[in-house]
Amino acid sequence: MEPISVIAGQMAPLPRANVDTDAIIPKQFLKRVERSGFGPFLFYEWSYDEEGELIEGFILNQPAYAAATVLVSGPNFGSGSSREHAPWSIEDRGFKAVIAPSFADIFYNNCINIGLLPVVLTDDEVAQLTDIANDPDNLVSIDLAAQTVRSIGFDATFEIAPFAKHRLAEGLDNIALTLEHATAIDTYEATRAAFKPSL
Amino acid sequence: MTAPRTMYEKIWADHVVRDGGGSEPDLLYIDLHLVHEVTSPQAFESLDLTNRKVRRPDLTLATVDHGVPTEGRALGIKDPLSKKQIDTLVANCANHNIELYDISDIRQGIVHVIGPEQGITQPGMTIVCGDSHTSTHGAFGALAFGIGTSEVEHVLATQSLPQSRPQSMAVNVNGELPAGVTAKDIILGIINHIGVAGGTGYVIEYRGTAIEALSMAGRMTICNMSIEAGARAGMIAPDKTTFDYLKDRNFAPTDKAWDDAVAYWKSLPSDPGAEFDVEIDIDAAALAPYVSWGTNPAQTVPITGAVPDPGEFENALERDAAERALAYMDLEAGTPMTEIFVDRIFFGSCTNGRIEDLRVGAKLLEGKTIHPNVHAMVVPGSGLVKLQAEEEGLDIIFKNAGFEWREPGCSMCLGMNPDILMPGERCASTSNRNFEGRQGRNGRTHLVSPEMAVAAAVEGHFVDVREWK
Numbered sequence: 001m002e003p004i005s006v007i008a009g010q011m012a013p014l015p016r017a018n019v020d021t022d023a024i025i026p027k028q029f030l031k032r033v034e035r036s037g038f039g040p041f042l043f044y045e046w047s048y049d050e051e052g053e054l055i056e057g058f059i060l061n062q063p064a065y066a067a068a069t070v071l072v073s074g075p076n077f078g079s080g081s082s083r084e085h086a087p088w089s090i091e092d093r094g095f096k097a098v099i100a101p102s103f104a105d106i107f108y109n110n111c112i113n114i115g116l117l118p119v120v121l122t123d124d125e126v127a128q129l130t131d132i133a134n135d136p137d138n139l140v141s142i143d144l145a146a147q148t149v150r151s152i153g154f155d156a157t158f159e160i161a162p163f164a165k166h167r168l169a170e171g172l173d174n175i176a177l178t179l180e181h182a183t184a185i186d187t188y189e190a191t192r193a194a195f196k197p198s199l
Numbered sequence: 200m201t202a203p204r205t206m207y208e209k210i211w212a213d214h215v216v217r218d219g220g221g222s223e224p225d226l227l228y229i230d231l232h233l234v235h236e237v238t239s240p241q242a243f244e245s246l247d248l249t250n251r252k253v254r255r256p257d258l259t260l261a262t263v264d265h266g267v268p269t270e271g272r273a274l275g276i277k278d279p280l281s282k283k284q285i286d287t288l289v290a291n292c293a294n295h296n297i298e299l300y301d302i303s304d305i306r307q308g309i310v311h312v313i314g315p316e317q318g319i320t321q322p323g324m325t326i327v328c329g330d331s332h333t334s335t336h337g338a339f340g341a342l343a344f345g346i347g348t349s350e351v352e353h354v355l356a357t358q359s360l361p362q363s364r365p366q367s368m369a370v371n372v373n374g375e376l377p378a379g380v381t382a383k384d385i386i387l388g389i390i391n392h393i394g395v396a397g398g399t400g401y402v403i404e405y406r407g408t409a410i411e412a413l414s415m416a417g418r419m420t421i422c423n424m425s426i427e428a429g430a431r432a433g434m435i436a437p438d439k440t441t442f443d444y445l446k447d448r449n450f451a452p453t454d455k456a457w458d459d460a461v462a463y464w465k466s467l468p469s470d471p472g473a474e475f476d477v478e479i480d481i482d483a484a485a486l487a488p489y490v491s492w493g494t495n496p497a498q499t500v501p502i503t504g505a506v507p508d509p510g511e512f513e514n515a516l517e518r519d520a521a522e523r524a525l526a527y528m529d530l531e532a533g534t535p536m537t538e539i540f541v542d543r544i545f546f547g548s549c550t551n552g553r554i555e556d557l558r559v560g561a562k563l564l565e566g567k568t569i570h571p572n573v574h575a576m577v578v579p580g581s582g583l584v585k586l587q588a589e590e591e592g593l594d595i596i597f598k599n600a601g602f603e604w605r606e607p608g609c610s611m612c613l614g615m616n617p618d619i620l621m622p623g624e625r626c627a628s629t630s631n632r633n634f635e636g637r638q639g640r641n642g643r644t645h646l647v648s649p650e651m652a653v654a655a656a657v658e659g660h661f662v663d664v665r666e667w668k
Contacts, residue, residue: 196321
C-alpha cells in the first residue's frame with residue numbers, strides 16, 4: 001500500500017445517491033482471480049450500452065475528465081455487497097480518493113484497507129464541490145495530514161479515525177500490525193471455551 | 200455490579216484480544232470464518248506471496264456457491280472463468296488444509312444456509328465471511344458481519360480482525376403478525392422505515408414479541424437483510440427456539456459441553472435496562488406484504504399500494520433516484536402494484552432458500568399451475584435442503600406447478616452463474632437486492648416474500664396473498 005500525503009488533481013462529479021457495488025462493478029466481472037485489472041469494468045453498465053458501445057455522455061467517458069483522480073458522489077456511496085472488487089476497480093481506474101456525504105460501512109473499510117482515501121464531507125460541501133467539478137479545469141487538493149479539502153473558493157475539513165489515518169499515511173500492512181500482537185492472540189486462544197465448534 | 204449490557208456489548212467484550220483503548224480499533228477474535236470462491240482467491244494469493252499460513256484451518260469452512268451452475272452439473276462448469284475460480288478455491292483449500300464442501304458434496308450450498316444447517320453457527324460467536332449477507336448468522340445471537348478480501352486475508356492469517364466499535368440500535372417489533380405477512384415483510388418494512396443507510400454504523404438487535412414468535416428461518420431472513428439497511432450486523436437473542444434448532448446438529452456440542460454451551464448462551468441476551476444508542480418501534484400488526492417498486496430495498500410499498508410519484512419526494516437526490524428507478528423499472532407512477540405483470544419468478548437465496556421457505560411455497564402451490572407467461576425456478580439453499588425437500592415431495596409439487604427444480608447455489612440472486620434475467624424481463628424474487636442490473640443487465644427485480652412470489656407465479660401479476668386462494 002502506497003503512503004498517502006496529498007492527493008491533488010481533477011475531480012469527476014457523479015451526483016447520485018446510493019451508488020451501489022453492483023453499479024460500481026457488475027457481477028460478471030467478479031470472476032477473475034487476479035487482484036488487478038478491474039478498472040476497465042468500473043461502472044460498466046453506465047459506461048457501455050447493451051451492444052458494448054461506449055456511452056459518450058457518461059462522466060468517466062468524457063475526454064475532459066480522463067485525468068480525474070478524485071470521484072465526487074452522493075450519500076451512501078458503496079452500498080450493497082462486500083466485494084473489494086468495487087474499490088479495486090475505482091483505484092485501478094486511476095482514482096486516489098472518493099468524496100461523498102456518507103459511505104456504506106464495508107465499502108469504507110475496504111477503501112482504507114487498500115489505500116483508496118474515502119473522504120466524508122457534508123451534503124452542502126459535496127454539493128458545492130460537485131458544482132466546482134462541473135468545470136473540468138477546476139482542481140482539488142486533499143491533504144490527509146491536515147484533513148483538509150481545498151478547491152477554487154472551497155475549503156473544508158474532514159474527519160477520519162486516527163488509526164486509519166496513520167495506516168494510510170504510512171502505507172502500513174495491517175496484517176503485520178496485528179501479528180505484532182501474536183502473543184495476545186495465543187493467550188486469548190488458550191482461554192476459549194471448550195464448547196466452541198471447530199472442524 | 201456491572202452496568203446492564205446489550206448482547207452485542209457482551210459478545211464484543213468476550214472477543215477482545217487486545218483493547219485498542221479508543222485510539223485504535225479493538226482486535227477481535229473470530230470464531231468462524233466462512234469462505235467462498237469469489238472473494239477469496241486474491242486473499243489466498245497474497246497470503247502465499249507473503250509466506251503466511253492459515254492460522255486456524257479448523258475454524259475455517261469453505262464452500263462454492265456464487266458461481267456454481269444450478270443445472271447440468273454432470274457436464275461440468277461451462278463458464279471458464281467460474282470454473283477457474285472454483286478450481287482455485289479447491290486448490291487453496293487443499294493447500295491450506297481447509298474443509299471444503301465442494302460442488303459434488305451434498306452439504307454444498309449457500310454459505311449462509313450451510314453454517315446454520317450444520318450447527319456450526321452458534322450463539323455468542325463472532326462469524327465473518329467475504330459476503331455482506333453474513334449478517335444472517337446473527338439470528339442465533341452471534342456477531343456476524345461481511346468483510347472485504349483484505350480482511351479475509353487478515354482473518355486467514357491471524358484469526359482476528361481489528362474493528363472499530365459500531366453503535367447499537369434496537370428495533371422493537373411488537374404485536375401479532377397478520378396472516379399472510381411474513382418475516383420478509385417485517386424486514387422490508389423496517390428497511391422502508393429507516394432507509395437503506397438508516398443502519399449505517401450500527402449493530403441492530405431485533406427484539407419484541409413478533410421477533411420472539413418467529414422460527415429460526417424467519418429470524419435468519421430478518422438478520423440477512425440487515426445489510427440492506429446499511430447495518431454492520433443484525434442479531435436476535437438466543438432462546439429455546441434457537442437451542443431446539445441447534446440440538447443434535449452436526450457441529451452442536453454434546454453432553455456436558457452442550458450444558459455448558461446452553462448456560463453461556465442463556466447469559467447472552469441484553470440485560471434489562473441495557474441502553475441502546477437508538478431505539479425504533481415497529482407495530483407488527485400494521486405490517487402488510489411488501490413489494491419493491493424501485494432499485495433499492497427501501498423503495499417498497501405494501502401490495503395494496505401503488506408506484507409512487509417521484510415528485511412526492513422532498514429530497515432532491517431521492518427524487519432523482521426515484522425518477523431513475525421508475526425509468527429503469529419501466530413503471531408509471533400511480534400504477535397499482537397488483538397490476539404489475541411478471542415474466543420470471545426466482546425462489547431461493549440466502550434470504551429465502553431454506554427448507555421452511557420451500558415448505559411454505561409448496562403448500563400454497565399445491566394443486567395449482569403457474570401462469571403460462573411466467574418462467575419460474577426454485578433454487579434450494581443447499582444440497583441438504585434440496586434432499587429434504589425431495590424426501591417431503593416438495594419438488595414434485597413445484598415441478599407439477601411448472602417450476603424448474605434446480606441445484607443449490609446463489610443463482611439468480613446475483614446472477615454470477617448462467618441464471619440471469621434477460622434485458623427487460625421483470626422478476627418477482629425472494630432474494631435481497633433489487634439494484635440496477637443485479638439479476639442481469641436491464642433486468643427488473645421486485646423483492647417479495649416466498650408467499651407473494653408463489654401467488655405471482657400462478658396469477659402472472661402481483662396479488663395480495665392475504666386474500667389469495
